[in-house]
Amino acid sequence: MTLEAFQHSEALSLGVELELQLVNTHDYDLAPYADDMLRLMAKRQLPGSVVPEMTSSMIEISTGICQSPAQVLEQLSQIRDALVQCADKLNIAVVGGGTHPFQQWHERRIYDKPRFRQLSELYGYLSKQFTIFGQHVHVGCPDADSALLMLHRMSRYIPHFIALSASSPFVQGQDTAFDSARLNSVFAFPLSGRAPFALRWADFTAYFDKMTRTGVVKSMKDFYWDIRPKPEYGTIEIRVFDTPLSIERAAALAGYVQALAAWFMQAQPFLPVEDDYLVYTYNRFQACRFGLDAIYVDPASGEHLPLREHILLTLAQVERHATTPGATASIRQLRHSAEQGHNDARWLRECHAREHLLAEMTRQAGEKFRR
Template sequence: MSLMPFAPSRPLSIGVELELQLLGCNDYNLAPSAPEILRRVAKRTHPGEIKPEMTRSMIEINTSVQQEYAGLVTELRALRDVVSEAGCFLNVAVAGGGTHPFQHWSEQKIFDAPRFHYLSELYGYLAKQFTIFGQHVHIGCPGPDEALHLMHMLSRYIPHFIALSASSPFVQGHDTGFASARLNSVFSFPLSGRAPFVLRWNDFEKFFAKMAGTGVVESMKDFYWDIRPKPEFGTIEVRVCDTPLTVEIAASIACYIQAMSRYIMVEQRMAPEEDDYLVYTFNRFQACRFGLEGVFIDPRTHQQRSIREDIMEMLEHISDHARELRAVEAMERIREILIVGNGTSWQRRAYASEHNLADVMQLQAELWMGN
């Protein structure tokens, strides 16, 4: 099996996928209502796509290809409204957040589709542990080599995306102390981590052919990398974000990645080096564990600072690009997160005042559904 050719796409176009939690309105535990929600939304006209996910208490919303913040946020709001309406109709609440705070993995039910049953067979309990909710952002690339370049350059900033979107402190009823505990579940998959340091598409094709030859993988879908190329869309896909608590934050983070990509492609013009990855897992761990307060080590200068400071500086670098992409409002929201905190701080504050994770989940659902 060989890799698909890299499809053309409009450079710097964006697309967002959000995995959402479906909750019962009595106890705010996860509820296996995806089939009914999907049947309901199938009758409505809406932009983008609404799809099933691994277990029956999750669904995924996908936007169509967008160019800028305004269009993206409008479409995400429309998708949110359609799903929320279906939720109200079925007594199901819908929420963002990277993990459900007190669900029990063994009670999750696999969605009835061949691929999900296959994965469930293969990964066993990992598949049900995988009841976690992420945001994936696609960035359009002018060509395959450019895609690999962007992928490796963006890897440096992975901690930014993790810290900004982090919204999964609670797992199985307890505060894990992590800002994003969700990524810990991803790391247990054998093919997680980062892409190999390969800069030419034909080298990447060779790598893929070798991997496919070993029988370990069949398609790009089998790699659970933090960032991976998506040849059939002509994009790279950033997969480290937790689903934020609102669609506005989701859109802003997507546009932050978009503006940063423009900065990398147009202004920075630096070549990636394999040694950039020496600090990769350390930085990523810091972001997962401590969020915006985490330590960031610059791979080139070896300078240490907080992730918050690094984002602050990046916002300065990319402000012109953001203006060019009409993403000024999105950058304002990113700045706001640096001040008031990410989803995880919101969730911890809510828990401190409510003392009850079900109440936190109720508030989180109200926040997401926009009422």
């Protein structure tokens, strides 16, 4: 199978996908209501789409093509409001967060769709353990070579995205001591991690052709990389975000991606090199484990500094490039989070410390999503 041509898209356009939890309102465990939600949502006229995910207690929403974080927020708001209304009819709740805090993976049901069945046959129990919830952000690139340059520049900021979106501290009823435990589940898959270092589409195509000849890969969907090109959309897709507890945070994270991409395109601030990846896995681990309290190793200078300091320096750098509607508000919201050291993982832990009950924490997270 050959790699499809890189399609045209408007540079800096945005698309956002959110994987969401469906929980019952009895004990706030995951509930297999995806089919019922899809049936009710199909009657609504909404932007974007609503589709099933790997297991039947998950649902994925996505925006259409947006030009700004304000438009992302507007579309997500419409979809969120419809989701909440449909969930109320079914007596269930829709919740954000990167993991459900106490669900048992062996109780999950694979959604009845050919691709999900194939993945379940290939990956066994890992498929059910993939009942985790992420936000994906697509950003439009003017051409294929620009997309690869954007991808490898963006890789330096993966720890920012992880720490600012982290919302998965609890797994199987336990505090994992990670802010983002979700990404540990992703790392279990053989084609996860980082994309190969290629700055020309011809070189990337050669790599893809080699992989398909092995029979391991059939399409770009088989790569679970932190960032991957999406040639059919003309975008790169950033996949490390935990699903936030609110759509406002989801839109702000998309705004940050757009501002970074604008800075890259307008200022050409640095040329990525293979050695950037010497500290990639370490930085990624630090952000997953410690969130905004992580240490960041600058891949160019080798300097060690607090991650939140690096985030604040970067936000100041990109702010002048945050010119689309809602972009300034996105930067302001994320700056406040970095200054306070407060992300959704911290919110969940503080809620649990008050309530001492994971079900009540999940209920309150559902209330946070619907506002």
